[in-house]
Amino acid sequence: MTPEELKSLAQASAEPARPDSHWEAFPGRIVTKLRAGVRPTAAPRHLKLAIALAAAATCGLMAGFALWHSNAAKAGTFESLRDGQMLRAQLTLYAGRLEAIVHDRSGLRTQLAKDPSVATADPVCVEIRDGDERQVVVTFSGQTIQIADRTVMVLSDGGQVILTGRDFLWTPSSAAGAARRLQIRAALVPLGPSFTPKANETF
Amino acid sequence: MKTLLLTLFVLPAGLLASPATEVRVAVADFQSDFHVDQQIGGHGSGRALARILRADLAVLTPLTVVGPWDLKAEAADVVRAVTPAEAKAAGESLGATTLVSGQVLAGPAGPIVTARVIYATTGRTQGTLVQSVRGESVADLVSHLAAQVAALAMAQQGLPSGSWQAASILGTRRPGSHSAHDEVACVVDVDGRIVPDETTKWDQPQALSPGLHEVYVRFYDGQRLMDHDFIFNAVPGAHYRVSFERPADRKATVWIGSADSGEPVTAKAEADTRLPPSQTIDPQNRWPAW
Numbered sequence: 001m002t003p004e005e006l007k008s009l010a011q012a013s014a015e016p017a018r019p020d021s022h023w024e025a026f027p028g029r030i031v032t033k034l035r036a037g038v039r040p041t042a043a044p045r046h047l048k049l050a051i052a053l054a055a056a057a058t059c060g061l062m063a064g065f066a067l068w069h070s071n072a073a074k075a076g077t078f079e080s081l082r083d084g085q086m087l088r089a090q091l092t093l094y095a096g097r098l099e100a101i102v103h104d105r106s107g108l109r110t111q112l113a114k115d116p117s118v119a120t121a122d123p124v125c126v127e128i129r130d131g132d133e134r135q136v137v138v139t140f141s142g143q144t145i146q147i148a149d150r151t152v153m154v155l156s157d158g159g160q161v162i163l164t165g166r167d168f169l170w171t172p173s174s175a176a177g178a179a180r181r182l183q184i185r186a187a188l189v190p191l192g193p194s195f196t197p198k199a200n201e202t203f
Numbered sequence: 204m205k206t207l208l209l210t211l212f213v214l215p216a217g218l219l220a221s222p223a224t225e226v227r228v229a230v231a232d233f234q235s236d237f238h239v240d241q242q243i244g245g246h247g248s249g250r251a252l253a254r255i256l257r258a259d260l261a262v263l264t265p266l267t268v269v270g271p272w273d274l275k276a277e278a279a280d281v282v283r284a285v286t287p288a289e290a291k292a293a294g295e296s297l298g299a300t301t302l303v304s305g306q307v308l309a310g311p312a313g314p315i316v317t318a319r320v321i322y323a324t325t326g327r328t329q330g331t332l333v334q335s336v337r338g339e340s341v342a343d344l345v346s347h348l349a350a351q352v353a354a355l356a357m358a359q360q361g362l363p364s365g366s367w368q369a370a371s372i373l374g375t376r377r378p379g380s381h382s383a384h385d386e387v388a389c390v391v392d393v394d395g396r397i398v399p400d401e402t403t404k405w406d407q408p409q410a411l412s413p414g415l416h417e418v419y420v421r422f423y424d425g426q427r428l429m430d431h432d433f434i435f436n437a438v439p440g441a442h443y444r445v446s447f448e449r450p451a452d453r454k455a456t457v458w459i460g461s462a463d464s465g466e467p468v469t470a471k472a473e474a475d476t477r478l479p480p481s482q483t484i485d486p487q488n489r490w491p492a493w
Contacts, residue, residue: 099284121288157329166282170341174334
């Protein structure tokens with residue numbers, strides 16, 4: 001292979017695809033490599049102690065920030081999904097087919113019906129905490145969702161949200177059956193008076 | 204010619220454009236389980252409750268009860284979403300604008316009842332719930348549920364919300380024809396709620412939430428107590444009165460009628476000498492048999 005051929009091949013070749021986790025960890029790896037390249041110089045004993053204390057304090061602050069930021073992000077999922085913006089966007093894309101928007105530890109996804117057969121009225125946002133598991137679902141009154149291996153019907157009367165299933169009942173003021181061991185909150189999702197889905201309109 | 208054209212085209216179009224004012228409701232038997240049957244003290248509480256709900260809905264203007272919606276239909280299952288096409292098909296086959304299904308659960312103070320209300324035209328599905336509070340009768344609980352279901356059904360059709368006032372019932376007193384003592388026909392209890400000192404408080408109106416009630420009445424002539432219990436459907440805002448006849452040397456006949464017109468709303472029945480109902484029937488055990 002001549003140098004010209006090698007140059008041409010290098011220019012034509014695409015950059016290998018990388019998973020998202022690669023780019024998320026990328027800044028951290030650069031910082032680690034840069035630190036590894038620094039040769040520590042001899043420092044007085046009291047300076048070493050001060051650096052160690054400062055490092056410990058920094059680690060503590062970072063851990064605290066990470067925990068606080070992590071919780072804020074999860075709590076924000078409920079708030080961001082209940083404002084209706086994402087629902088409006090998804091309803092525009094999948095009018096009459098959107099059953100639910102689900103956010104759990106595997107990420108954000110939409111549940112769609114095969115045909116436009118979903119009554120998309122009275123949207124509701126539900127957050128369920130079962131131990132360490134947390135799930136936020138945006139769906140419509142009359143749809144079913146899975147909570148702790150149970151099929152549960154989501155109902156709304158335009159003000160209050162009710163979750164009901166076999167040996168399962170939750171309202172903002174009471175819980176019965178299997179709902180008693182879960183932490184649940186729910187709210188209506190405003191779609192705005194001017195918003196109308198394209199197909200299978202049910203308002 | 205213009206009149207003919209108006210009749211042929213404009214008038215039907217106008218009728219189609221106007222909102223449907225008829226609310227025809229089909230109710231499926233409610234689902235219940237062993238726990239709630241045990242709490243209430245009867246079997247098939249979901250079915251009994253749905254029967255009471257149908258009766259209660261029937262007195263709420265402008266509702267009409269049709270059906271019933273067969274619980275065996277998959278769409279009636281309260282933990283299965285109903286598609287607009289399924290709702291429309293069920294509504295058309297039953298002649299219903301609204302489909303209702305639900306379930307009964309055992310709550311801390313008594314039964315909790317959830318109802319799912321589906322507008323058959325669009326499949327729009329909403330729900331409502333009533334929760335028993337201590338001392339409340341099942342009849343009152345279902346009456347409240349009926350009002351909530353009716354409000355949702357009317358709102359789904361774009362109708363203004365209804366208001367259904369409680370009815371009332373009181374007794375009758377006449378100077379005794381066969382003894383020196385006055386003769387009194389009065390209410391002893393409503394759905395297990397005892398009226399204390401009933402023969403002297405015969406003229407105190409007892410509230411009846413709209414719908415089906417069991418009313419235990421008593422005839423008293425100063426010597427004998429004769430009782431009879433009636434089940435009847437109270438119309439919102441109506442005034443009822445316990446009336447009696449006492450032919451010579453015969454048992455008293457009692458009935459419930461309109462306090463305004465005097466027309467009976469129940470059969471006339473011979474009163475029997477009985478113990479007070481609180482000693483004979485556990486109120487919790489009455490309603491599942493209805």
